[in-house]
Amino acid sequence: xxxxxxxxxxxxxxxxxxxxxxxxxxxxxxxxxxxxxxxxxxxxxxxxxxxxxxxxxxxxxxxxxxxxxxxxxxxxxxxxxxxxxxxx
Numbered sequence: 001x002x003x004x005x006x007x008x009x010x011x012x013x014x015x016x017x018x019x020x021x022x023x024x025x026x027x028x029x030x031x032x033x034x035x036x037x038x039x040x041x042x043x044x045x046x047x048x049x050x051x052x053x054x055x056x057x058x059x060x061x062x063x064x065x066x067x068x069x070x071x072x073x074x075x076x077x078x079x080x081x082x083x084x085x086x087x088x
Contacts, residue, residue, distance in 0.1 A: 002047045002056075003085040004063050006071060009040040014076045043071060044084070056083050 010016050016039055023037040063081050072079045
């Protein structure tokens with residue numbers, strides 16, 4: 001089993017209303033030292049390696065395709081892919 005974390009965040013310059021509202025709420029709760037909050041989403045994907053699919057480079061390419069096709073909007077999102085566990 002191979003586990004991969006995909007972290008998706010808004011590209012630089014794209015408005016982040018969730019982050020801005022969270023920052024404001026934290027400051028209203030007395031956390032006045034909070035200077036910025038960035039919202040992001042992380043998916044942990046567990047893959048069963050198939051024939052020829054067990055190495056990390058191949059897994060990363062497959063997850064990259066998942067990001068392009070479903071997980072991220074390439075217009076507004078950047079993402080990172082990190083293998084966090086590999087049983088192979």
